[in-house]
């Protein structure tokens with residue numbers, strides 16, 4: 001029996017595919033072009049347990065029909081990870097909101113049409129962004145019951161708000177689909193709702209000048225100079241390691257106890273200063289070469305903004321996450337090796 005994973009070329013998905021293959025699962029991945037499919041298979045050493053299918057554009061509601069129908073009887077678990085992760089566009093609805101929502105509705109509908117009897121669990125990668133709009137609100141505590149309050153129209157005020165809206169509306173669509181089809185489909189649903197995901201790329205060869213949206217924040221700090229104005233990158237939020245996020249997807253298909261839940265994942269608070277501090281302290285080769293900000297002034301310990309209570313999810317997941325420092329050091333080491341600096 002196989003695990004079907006959409007958006008297999010993605011940053012988090014590559015780690016997830018790797019963990020599944022390491023545990024001897026058969027994996028059917030989707031990606032947008034033959035070149036990308038071939039490249040991913042090569043990265044995994046042409047492992048015979050990895051099959052790739054092309055799904056070009058998840059905005060089309062029937063995008064997954066062909067791939068799901070072809071493998072209908074083999075698929076036991078579905079991990080839906082494909083979704084736009086970018087924040088600039090002239091048309092937030094068309095480029096960000098619609099692919100996220102239609103991708104989710106579409107894959108669930110394809111399962112209903114062709115694999116209602118064989119698929120037992122569906123795990124969808126949503127986000128902390130489904131819990132809240134991007135503004136950090138003083139005193140607000142978010143947990144597994146929280147929902148981003150933005151409307152479809154209001155979330156289109158800027159790119160980050162549109163991305164957050166895309167995760168909210170897609171997640172709402174998933175739970176609604178299940179409620180309306182629970183007598184027709186066999187599967188149970190879990191969602192993984194991580195905060196900012198950082199950590200190394202799955203393969204050293206995946207490191208390039210520009211990385212995926214979340215890792216690019218750290219990449220730009222590593223490639224800053226003491227005079228770089230990091231104001232546009234100034235950020236404070238929560239983060240978690242990519243290897244732990246991948247692990248949660250795998251655990252969710254293995255452990256019935258996790259199904260039916262929104263699994264929020266956060267290691268803890270970070271900010272741009274905390275990233276600069278770790279990079280400057282851990283890598284002598286960067287001393288004097290990158291931005292330092294105001295060392296020791298990170299506000300992670302006493303930030304007044306939104307608080308996250310992920311205790312219910314942690315109790316269910318029962319494993320220890322990589323620390324922020326481990327995540328940053330592993331990620332930066334990989335980038336610096338690519339740059340031939342260490």
Ligand code: NDP
Pocket residue numbers: 006007008009010011012013031032036055056057058059081082083084085099125126127128167193194195196197198212213214
């Ligand atoms: P990536 O950008 O690396 O991966 C996104 C994947 O989705 C890629 O495979 C991409 O294909 C595919 N995709 C995007 N748009 C479309 C489309 N219109 N049609 C078909 N495929 C599409 O992002 P991440 O790995 O970081 O994100 C994976 C999931 O995790 C997303 O759902 C994201 O919202 C969620 N997430 C990510 C966080 C983070 O900090 N990184 C935090 C919380 C949640 P291609 O490779 O061809 O572009």
